[in-house]
Amino acid sequence: MSAVGRRAALWFLAAASSLLSACASLTPPPRDTGTLLSGRLSVRVDSDPPRALSAAFELSGNARSGALVLTSPLGSTLAQAHWTPDEAVLETPSARTSYPDVDALAEHALGERVPLAALFDWLRGRPWAGAASRALRDDERGFTQLGWRVTLPQGAHGWVEAHRNAAPAVTLRARIDGATS
Numbered sequence: 001m002s003a004v005g006r007r008a009a010l011w012f013l014a015a016a017s018s019l020l021s022a023c024a025s026l027t028p029p030p031r032d033t034g035t036l037l038s039g040r041l042s043v044r045v046d047s048d049p050p051r052a053l054s055a056a057f058e059l060s061g062n063a064r065s066g067a068l069v070l071t072s073p074l075g076s077t078l079a080q081a082h083w084t085p086d087e088a089v090l091e092t093p094s095a096r097t098s099y100p101d102v103d104a105l106a107e108h109a110l111g112e113r114v115p116l117a118a119l120f121d122w123l124r125g126r127p128w129a130g131a132a133s134r135a136l137r138d139d140e141r142g143f144t145q146l147g148w149r150v151t152l153p154q155g156a157h158g159w160v161e162a163h164r165n166a167a168p169a170v171t172l173r174a175r176i177d178g179a180t181s
Contacts, residue, residue, distance in 0.1 A: 035059075035060060035061060035062060035066075035120060035180070036058065036059070036060045036178070036180045037057075037058070037059045037060075037120070037123050037124075037176060037178070038056070038057065038058045038059070038176070038177050038178045039056070039057060039123075039158065039174055039175045039176040039177040039178070040054070040055070040056055040057070040174065040175045040177070041053075041054070041055055041056075041057040041070070041172070041173070041174045042054040042055075042172070042173045042174075043111070043112075043114070043170065043171070043172050044170070044171045045111050045112045045168050045169075045170050046168050046169040046170070046171075047111075047112075047168040051111045051112075053070075053111070055070040055071060055072065055078055056070070056071045056072075056073070057069065057070050057071075057174075058071075059119065059120065059123070062120055063102070063116070063117030063118075063120055063128075063130070064084075064085060065083065065084045065085065066082070066083060066120075067080065067081065067082040067083075068080065068081045068082075068109075068116070069081075077093070078092070078093075079091065079092045079109060081102075081105055081106075081109060083101075083102040083105065087099075087100075088100070088101055088102045088104065088105035089105075090105050090108060090109050102116050102117060103115070103116065103117070112168065112170050114170065114172060115128070115146050115148070117130060118130065118131070118145065118146060118148075122145075122150050122160060122162055123160055123174055123176055125141075125152045125160060127143050127145050127150075128145060128146075131145055131146050132145070133145040136149070136151070141153075147164055147165075147166055148162045148163065148164045149162070149163050149164075149165075150162045151163075158175050158176040158177065159173070159174070159175055159176075160173070160174045160176070161173050161174075
C-alpha cells in the first residue's frame with residue numbers, strides 16, 4: 001500500500017473510531033416496576049436563539065423516584081436522568097451531573113423549567129394531584145395547571161401538548177406509544 005493509501009486508511013480508522021466513541025450509548029438505569037410511559041417527545045423553547053429537542057423517551061417510576069431516558073432516532077441514548085428524594089442525576093455520554101432535585105435537573109436537561117413531576121399525569125391526559133388545575137372550555141379537551149395549558153387534541157389518540165406562554169414560551173409535545181402501570 002502506498003504512503004497516501006496508508007494515510008487515507010489511518011484517517012478513515014481515526015474518523016470511524018471518533019464517530020463510534022461519540023455515539024457511545026449509556027447503560028440504561030434500572031427500571032422501576034411501576035409506571036412506564038414511552039413514545040416521542042419534542043420540546044421547543046422560543047428563546048433567542050430558539051432551542052429544540054426531539055427524542056424518543058421512556059419515563060418510569062413516579063414524581064418521587066423515577067427515570068427518564070431520551071434516545072436518538074438511531075437508538076443511541078442521548079441522556080438519562082434518574083431521581084430519588086435525596087438526589088437527581090443526569091447522565092450524557094460525556095458527563096454525569098448531580099442536582100438537588102428533579103426540577104433543577106429538568107431545567108438543565110430540557111433547557112427550561114418543565115414540571116417533570118406533573119408529566120406523569122399530564123402524559124396520561126389528567127391534571128397532576130400536586131397543584132390546582134382548571135378545565136378548559138367545553139369545546140376543548142384539557143386543562144391549565146402550573147402556568148401551562150395542557151391539551152389533548154381530539155382524534156389524536158396518544159397525543160398531549162403542553163404550552164407555557166411565560167417568556168420564554170415553551171411547547172412540549174408528546175406522542176404516547178406505550179403505557180403500563
